[in-house]
Amino acid sequence: MQTAWCLTASCPDKPGIVARVSGFIADHGGTIVEASYHSDQVTGWFFMRHEIEPQTLPIGMEDFVSQFEAIAVEFGMQWQLNDSAQPKRVVLMASRESHCLADLLHRQHSGDMNFTVPCVISNHESLREMVEWFGVPFVHMPVSPDTRAEDLGRTVALFDEYRADVVVLARYMQILPPEACRQWFGRVINIHHSFLPSFAGARPYHQAYDRGVKLIGSTCHYVTDVLDAGPIIEQDTVRVSHRDTVQRLVRMGRDIEKNTLARGLRYHLEDRVLIHGNKTIIFD
Amino acid sequence: MQTAWCLTASCPDKPGIVARVSGFIADHGGTIVEASYHSDQVTGWFFMRHEIEPQTLPIGMEDFVSQFEAIAVEFGMQWQLNDSAQPKRVVLMASRESHCLADLLHRQHSGDMNFTVPCVISNHESLREMVEWFGVPFVHMPVSPDTRAEDLGRTVALFDEYRADVVVLARYMQILPPEACRQWFGRVINIHHSFLPSFAGARPYHQAYDRGVKLIGSTCHYVTDVLDAGPIIEQDTVRVSHRDTVQRLVRMGRDIEKNTLARGLRYHLEDRVLIHGNKTIIFD
């Protein structure tokens, strides 16, 4: 995989943004591998993403950043420049269910996805052996009903300690403290085992079974301090029938959960997700 | 299309039901074209559907019914016997949106689906010309805010007048009176333009847009006196993106609405739907 610089930006829309940014890159002789733009007609906001080949540029990242800053200021941009040669550090969290965690660890291990795992945090011991086989530190952080606040506080403190770029709740069954959700907004990704907004909260497959839906779903979203209500990154559904018991829904759901989470995380890792209010732009 | 008798039944589950019913048919030399069974392990209820070739039976429908009644009583069955040679009478209702209505009328007209349309009822005049081209009586029943109860009462009275077997709300934008919903339970089919239970009620595409979901859906269900909460017959979803405005969601939704409604209605017309509490068994 060749490395690329990924430049993402958003700002109030007005004529000339693309001309200015692509002109800046062209003036340096930079080759654009992929370019995506979106203009939101309702909010009047503009979004863009460029993948640039760094070898085609005569300047380093520091110079690029300082020169681009002038454009960013001119248009009032929020922006980021990431180098894909620096894979993101992903702290994975899980409880007892192993399918999402095993899937992500295997993808990382086999080179299917490009990230590093500084550690896996779990409130149970049961997944330690699997995690350690992958050569990843396993941190057991129990959470007990009586000391939940302190336990979760200590858990969340690990995000900084392990220098996480992003945290993935890979079927982690605890609710993070609201202040942590706010502090880490846009950097904590959850997989919820329903097609949100239906069946938020506990036991979504039981809720789906009771309602008699004909498709079940899964939702990958950013965590906020409102449960299962954050910006949605990716969703999927699969057909079920009256023959499917709750146990079968749980089993069928695992397959879409792990794929939905992997797709959502990949978008995030490749800087394809721009958050706008409670929604996302996905430049896939 | 060859005609068939369709026998559907449900009862408390116990050993010997299939043996008894299939033995009864076999003893008369009847050929079973299609047989489906379902045993609900949670509620202990049993469901079945047989399609029988009537020419292979030495007895007529009346004799079949009176003889089968003994078995039905023995097992405490709710049951039905329908002859596909008698297409069901479907009263269609619509407001201004034409896509579902046009689709069903075309399917009926071209022989894609087997039913008759005694009339189309609408609270607007705009679809008259199209309906009358199909040779179907168009009944304009305006509903005004001030006289809603009386207007809808007169509207609902037409179901009996036109001897409806089933009523289809093909994007009919009025809510039927609760007592009509109860009286016609299991015989009024609605298409809702969201993946229920998400986005019940008004303007579901606007709700979906605001929530930023990555798939939109449609739901075909039986109408009850709780809005958009009746037993679900069929659902479908389609992928959308940040590029899709509300107007585009509305447009993309039309395609799954009409197909979801057509599939759900077909199941109903072919006696493939058995209602159980607030859920359905679909013997497709």
Place this chain on the structure above:
Amino acid sequence: MQTAWCLTASCPDKPGIVARVSGFIADHGGTIVEASYHSDQVTGWFFMRHEIEPQTLPIGMEDFVSQFEAIAVEFGMQWQLNDSAQPKRVVLMASRESHCLADLLHRQHSGDMNFTVPCVISNHESLREMVEWFGVPFVHMPVSPDTRAEDLGRTVALFDEYRADVVVLARYMQILPPEACRQWFGRVINIHHSFLPSFAGARPYHQAYDRGVKLIGSTCHYVTDVLDAGPIIEQDTVRVSHRDTVQRLVRMGRDIEKNTLARGLRYHLEDRVLIHGNKTIIFD
């Protein structure tokens, strides 16, 4: 629907194209509603599409064209500028099956899609009544085995006579002459009732049934002089099972045929399709 100018172009890729084109639009103060770019890394070719609000430009189309020509020459572009205020003229062709034709006529009639229909051409009489109800001229052009070449020659001559921008074979069961396919390349759209390249040619549902596939499909593609081998615009599949006879496959297939054709045609009408060799770029 607001009108827009749609500018599409393709050329050998090199740095600076986007900067140049978007700079040109920005210099005139033009507002870009939607912009899409694609750089094909394998062939080194570049593709783009802009939707521009014409009211924001101080110049008319003629001036825009003559000024843009300089850029086009500089980069070796093939390009087009279309005004959505001039809906394309679509000649529809069908044989006996009505579902695709009825669907497109209804979409046009109800405003779901933006085009005009100068005429429907059919080698049978059976769809005349339906077509004429929509106020569209119906031209019966029989094709007999003995005089096929002349018959089809006369048929194809109508494309010019009715000043077609695009021709849609909405389940038209004759093969157009090779020279017509070449002359009209990129302007004749077919719906094939299989997931190509599987089951090209005659009776694809029978082929699918015999092979025992678990999904059936449909393919919307540009017609070339090699049967069912032209550039694919859109495809879809639907799940089937051992219970589905050929007749049921045919029936289930109709629903994806008409939606696949409608989506493919819409892409074409909105200038979202760029042909590259035997493949398409779809800026949806």
Place this chain on the structure above:
Amino acid sequence: MQTAWCLTASCPDKPGIVARVSGFIADHGGTIVEASYHSDQVTGWFFMRHEIEPQTLPIGMEDFVSQFEAIAVEFGMQWQLNDSAQPKRVVLMASRESHCLADLLHRQHSGDMNFTVPCVISNHESLREMVEWFGVPFVHMPVSPDTRAEDLGRTVALFDEYRADVVVLARYMQILPPEACRQWFGRVINIHHSFLPSFAGARPYHQAYDRGVKLIGSTCHYVTDVLDAGPIIEQDTVRVSHRDTVQRLVRMGRDIEKNTLARGLRYHLEDRVLIHGNKTIIFD
């Protein structure tokens, strides 16, 4: 998971089969958990599957078999009775790609699927470490171009040695000898990385890329001595676009490959697949 006996049978269709079989079970007081029937109208063949609770029967498996044999003879049935308490022995084969193998091993290990793995056979060494972590013997059987026939002969001999009930080619990149395909017909399952019959043979994602299809697929099928032409168990597709390079197709394909293979294998393990000529009945 409760254990069940699974009785599958097929025979020429005639009235009375269901009555006879269900009567036999009912006479012994047996509880049927799940019953499925299919009558193929084209070939006049009948198929059935029963899941029976063994605790509800007063007789053991041996007696059941000998008594049922009379019915089987009467109707000319091919039939099987399997006890889910005896999980099938699945020999897994792979080459270098790990995603399908890792997925199946994880499913087995975590209890998601019910089978045992006597060994994994590979023509490469690269997956040994992963396999052995799961506590499964890894057998390296290199296949060299010069000694292919002997190498594959020795490889195939392992199926018996390890008493395989079923062999799964989880992206095993060698073609088994024709005589082995015939001897093991119905017991060797392959995952092919295309939507067959399109793109059989080598490098299907390259073929798909070159053809410009808008969906890619995967096919789980029984192996026969004609390459990629055996009875299809399960298939799936996923949408792709002009933005997807061959490398991206390969990557997106992995996700449907592993899920399609897992679903197909599950059907086989639960005796839900009945082979009929070159097609399958799937009682899901």
